[in-house]
Amino acid sequence: MRAIGEKQDQARLAVSRHACKLFWERGVAGTSGDDIAAAAGLSTRTIWRYFRAKESCVEPVLAKSADRFIDILNRWPPELSLAEHLAADGISHPLAPQDVQDEISAMRIATMTASEPALRTAYLMVHDRMEQGFIPVIADRLGLPATDLTVRLCAAAVTGAFRVVDEDVSTAVIVDGKKVTEEQALALIDRAIRDATNGRLGGPVEPQ
Incomplete structure (x- = not known):
């Protein structure tokens, strides 16, 4: 069953890549479910089995x-600050070429969400999932239960900070044509998370 689930996830991701490309090239209104199905080499019926609406087709790329x-x-070690970890992790876990293309696709969709409410819904749903994923990391970092209000507030703040940076960097790169290096993007994330959590997150964990 797990193999079937993984295969379906990969199939949904493949469809998502086609959908992101079509939305960027033709716009949401100019792209139909039939168009996405044709690009993916699938039946339209299969598309609707995978996704609730054409706009939700972007979710797997955004979720990735x-x-x-x-x-x-x-992977954030307790003895490192966030900035130190982000720099080191970028070296130890470099992006593959397909990962880079998916990141560009995600950035393009992020720039479209301001004028496309249905894409915005999909975008925010993915960030809600991200918030839930942050909770255990933050709880462990702060030494608090996952249900603690401070943990949940920090998870919400970190998610919001990440979303703002994502939108700003995406607009700068995709719309304005500016060059933003990985170091600059990571520095913005580090600063945003520190500011959003009033310094609770960002530094190394102090030994007890």
Whole structure:
């Protein structure tokens, strides 16, 4: 059953890549479920079995980007600051070419969400999932139960901070054509998380 689930996840991701490309090239209104199905080499019926609406087809690509950042935080050693960890993790876990393309696709969709409410809904749903993924990481970092109000508030703040940076960097790169290095993007994430949590997160964990 697990193999079947993984196969379906990969199939949904493949469809999502086609949908993101079509939405970017043609716009949401100019792209139909039939168009996405044709690009993916599937029947339209299969598309609707995988997704509730054409706009929700972007979710697997967006989720891949969100899950990657959750994984990065899960690898955060207690003795390192966030900035130190982000720099080191970028070297030890480099992006593959397909990962880079997926990140670009996610950034493009992020720039479209301001004018496309249905895409915005999909985008925010993925960030809600990201918030839930942050909770155990933050609880462990702060030495508090996952149900603690401070943990939940920090998870919400970190998610909001990440979303703002994601939107700002995406707009700068995709819309304005500016060059934002990985170091600059990581520095923005570090600063945003520190500011959003009033310094609770960002530094190394102090030994007890």
